[in-house]
Amino acid sequence: MVSVAIDGQGAARCAPYVEKAEITFPALVDRTGELWDAYDFKVVPVQLFFDETGRLVYKSSGGPKGDVLERLDEALKQPPMSPEARAVAAASATADPPARDAAAALFARGVAALDAGRRDEALSLWQEALEQDPDNWLIRKQVWTLEAPDRFWGEAEIDYGWQKKRMAGGS
C-alpha cells in the first residue's frame, strides 16, 4: 500500500500530516497531476488497486467503504486478460506517454512557476487549468489554497464554511 498526497505545493505542505498519521507504508506526493491525469480522477480521496500484472482492477472515490478488503478481493477475481489484451497493455505501458490533458499540463506549468517563486503566475496558470476542466476539484481547491492559504493551513482547522461560500458565489 502506498499513500499519495495530491499537492501542487509539495511535500512541505503534507509532510506534517504524514508524520502525525505515523503510517508504516510509503508516502509519496503527486505535485504535477501525473496520477490524476493518468487515471482520470478529479477528487480526493480516491483508491486505485492494481493486480500483479499491473492492471487497474479497482477504482473507488470517496471515503472507505464498509468492507474494503472484501471489495479488493472481489476485484482480484476478474478474469485474466486475454493474450491480445495483454499485448495491447504491454505496448501501451512502454509506448511514448500520451499527450497530457490540457488542464493537467497547465497545472504542471503552474507548479514550475511556483518553484521559481512566481506565485501570481502560478495562480493564473492554475485558474486557466480550472477553466479548461471546471469539474476538477483537485485544481479548484488548489487554486483556493494559493488564494487563501490561511483558510487551509492557518491556526484553525480547514475552513469549510468559507469553501461553501466560494461555491455559492460561483467560483
Place this chain on the structure above:
Amino acid sequence: MIAPGGKGPHMTSKLLPAAALTLSLGMTALSADARVKDEPMDTPHHLTDDLVLTTMDGKDFRLANYRGHRVLLVTWASW
C-alpha cells in the same frame, strides 16, 4: 504492505491502515469530494512505467518499482 523490491504480493489483510489514513487525512467536507462511489472499470488502465511521483524528501519515485506486486494507492490531500 508492499515495499519496493519486497518479497512479492502480500495478503490484503495488511491493507486496513488505508482506511484509517483516508479517514484522518483524505476526507473533505464538500459533497463532491465526500461522495462514495465505486467506479466501473470500463477503460483498461495499467501501472505505467513512465509515471513518476516524489517521496517526502523530494526524490523521484517510479510506480514501475511495484511491477509484479499488488498495489493499493490511496490518495489524499492536506487541503
